[in-house]
Amino acid sequence: MNGVTVEVDGTGVAVPEGSSLLTAVRAAGVELPALCSDDRLSPAGSCRTCLVRVGGRVAAACVTPASPGMRVDTVGEEVARLRRDAVEVIVSALPPRALADGSPGELAHVCRAMGIGPEAARGAGGRGGDESHPYVHLDRDLCIACGRCVRMCSEVQGTFALTLVGRGGDTVVAPGTGGPWAESDCVACGGCVDTCPTGAISQPGPARGLTSAFHPQEARTRTTCGYCGVGCALDVIAHDGEVTAVLPARDGPVNRGHACVKGRFSHGFRTSPERLTRPLLRRDGVLEPVGWDEALAHVARGLRAAVDAGGPDSVAAISSARATNEENYLVQKFMRVVVGTNNVDNCSRLCHSPSAAGLTASFGLSGGTDSFDDVARSDCLLVVGANPVEAHPVVGARLLERVLHGAGLIVADPRAVGLALHADVHLRPRPGTNVALFHGLAHVLLAEGLTDEAFLRERATGLPELTELLVDYTPDRVTDITGVPAADLVAAARLYGRAERPAIVYGLGVTEHLHGTDGVRSLANLAILRGAVGTDRGHGVNPLRGQNNVQGASDMGALPDLLPGYGKVADPAVRARAEAVWGGPVPARPGLRIPDMFAAARAGDLRALWVIGEDVRATDPDTTRVAEALDACPLVVCNELFLSETARHADVVLPVASWLEKDGTFVNFDRRFQRVRPAVPPPGEARTDFDTVRAVAAAMGVDLRCPRPADALAECAALVPAFAGLSHGRLDREGAVPWPCPDPGRPGEAKLYTERFATPDGRAHLAAAPYLPPGERPDDAYPLVLVTGRRWAHYNSGSMTRRSGNLALDPVDLLDLHPDDAGRYGVRDGERVTVESRHGRARLVARVGDRTPPGQVFCSFHFPASGVNRLTSDVADTVTSCPEYKVTAVRVTPS
């Protein structure tokens, strides 16, 4: 690190080059007020509370760069008085309640430190507030116009929703759209709440005015967010067993003090009156509360009866990517050791199983290739089929920040998603045509000599076959297939091809297709052609994994063909190792994937299904058929927080703890293990998934061992060399550790393949898969292509976000359609519409606009009652069975 040494009150202190004097002063341990400053933001220098004397003049420390040899005086009487005057002037305009006893927040802290009492606050107030938003309230009387919220919203969150209005002493923050906060562009990331030094912007309720920098240390629990796969580190503040606030951790490795509406605010579900608190058992067709012993005995008896009648393979489990690693580890161990089947799968099947298959085939391991910190240092980002601004907001914000600082951006998405508005090139392929698009880009890279020949020679295979295939993917032909103008294709290829350190980030727009695995592999080709993976000339290929622990659920072996650590269950040596650790035989035949489980149930071959935290009746495709399968299965057991669609029809429902209530670890999208800790107890009689699996095993007469989650991770680490260096103790000390991590004494590998790829021959494998059309195609009866995906305020089945203040932010499932199509089909904005496919019917509310191109419509699936997955088909990726959620032929009529 290049450093600068300055002298603060006579003591030398070294800070990184580019630091401000404020950083140097604080590094010297001197506390200075700095009310318009936040080290996550660019300095403003407007409040004059951080004045110091340097080189004979008075300067605001926050906007003065530290240069070598500077001598800073913070203690002189004059500067101390100037600082106090500045604070007093600010305080004098505020009403006394700004400094009332026990006020939280930075200003109150500063005043206490300077001995400025509430009597100094003499403002009349009366400017009113804005309490229209469920999570963010504005009290104008407390606003000191420091602008931190405005900079937070633009620089860190990238939403630009706030502005300062008015003049002089009347200046105050306001939503840029002018109206009430609730109708503004605010996405409730909480950044403004977190930086506000006075509580002018705060969250309602007991945590009013609390921010991550100024809250009591003792009452907090450090944990990892249980919504998406970003893996934000959060501090949960609890009082009397209730969550009062969730604050983003400043030292969170990915989030760095930021969060989104879900992790920060959407915890109201915990105390919903609909939360399950007792086990339920179906008697005479009705689910009735029973004691745990009775419920467990019923499950144990039912599983044993199924095995007796149809053999171990007539039982299956769907494990949860919402649950911890330790829970997933136990579920798969239970199925293999106690039941004796490999019929265990998780929602990675519906999501990024093509990433697992494709990345393993191309590079050797089933994970993203680079750390997100590296990706966020790239000079060119290729974001494909992902909408991180809504689905991974903290990642979206960091990517946008990078772009606003000059990185190139190519977005490939049929829709005008948030990042596309900032892109150098926005490619809008027809849904389902990615493989042709990627081949088109590769064609240009080859044709224009933008490949890394030495890398291709020394570290890759498959170039001759790919070169031959790419002859057919000229820009013009690719335009015909994808609809992307040839000039845009060439421009994108040049941007990616000429960048110094390009990175690829992608999502479900690549995987959830009939040829999703081919899509992943053809996308990986681009990084290989450029030598931008496993080298310092780029930052690889990185899937934005979806659920909080979908990477981990698969890492732990909740998969029908793979054991923990991705060893093939069909491989006798792999089985032998597991058998030695588990002390029992492991079945050799790979088990059923989720869609095959349903097919087996419909055929009468599946007699018992344990569904742990997945609402398959709402979120799997073609739910009419899923319902038939579940209804045909004699025993369906469901671990749930709520009576989901699946639980509602189950035979036994076990009430379980949520992520805020349990102990363990999650693995995030860039392969980091992080700790999950209980901040509050589960409600009523709810237990953790971990306990339920152990208890069912015990009821079947088997001790699964691993009494605590830490023991389960330790056992897994003993089994899997790539996890050997991981333990709860280590994670407690170090925070986040990425896998592979074979050694307890050495860091995990954040960036993969720097020496060799993990394929059998140590090389990266180019794939030469031809483009094939999607499974569903529009025709006269179903003329539109429906793409389904996410909205920012809700999460998947919506079971948790709909039971929180988020419902007020986004109350219905909307169908986006283009004005041309609205005109053609007689649909008006805001009107109810019926959407029909070849498989079923859904009811939604139309939103007319041009974010979706003509011929395509888009909706989310966050409200099971609207029936979106009755529309989707059972077409699935040919390699992994990942559903083609992104292409369904539909028609739309007003209803």
Ligand SMILES: Nc1nc2c(c(=O)[nH]1)N[C@H]1C(S)=C(S)[C@@H](COP(=O)(O)OP(=O)(O)OC[C@H]3O[C@@H](n4cnc5c(=O)[nH]c(N)nc54)[C@H](O)[C@@H]3O)O[C@H]1N2
């Ligand atoms: N707010 C919120 N966040 C979430 C979730 C949530 O439900 N809500 N769910 C979590 C989960 S489980 C997951 S897996 C992730 C998913 O995160 P993403 O992968 O970002 O989510 P999607 O919105 O499903 O799809 C991404 C994009 O793919 C585009 N797309 C569709 N077809 C094609 C195509 O053929 N080619 C290209 N290039 N693009 C296409 C769509 O227009 C869409 O914008 O989000 C996680 N985060």
Ligand SMILES: Nc1nc2c(c(=O)[nH]1)N[C@H]1C(S)=C(S)[C@@H](COP(=O)(O)OP(=O)(O)OC[C@H]3O[C@@H](n4cnc5c(=O)[nH]c(N)nc54)[C@H](O)[C@@H]3O)O[C@H]1N2
């Ligand atoms: N049309 C369409 N459908 C889709 C998709 C799409 O893009 N389009 N995306 C697909 C994708 S990528 C995914 S990942 C799936 C997600 O689909 P699901 O996994 O079904 O969705 P979630 O709402 O995340 O969670 C399922 C259930 O888990 C419960 N739950 C939460 N935490 C826990 C826990 O700790 N333990 C237990 N036992 N239960 C818990 C919740 O209450 C919820 O009912 O949806 C898929 N469905």
Ligand SMILES: [Mo]
């Ligand atoms: Mo997902």
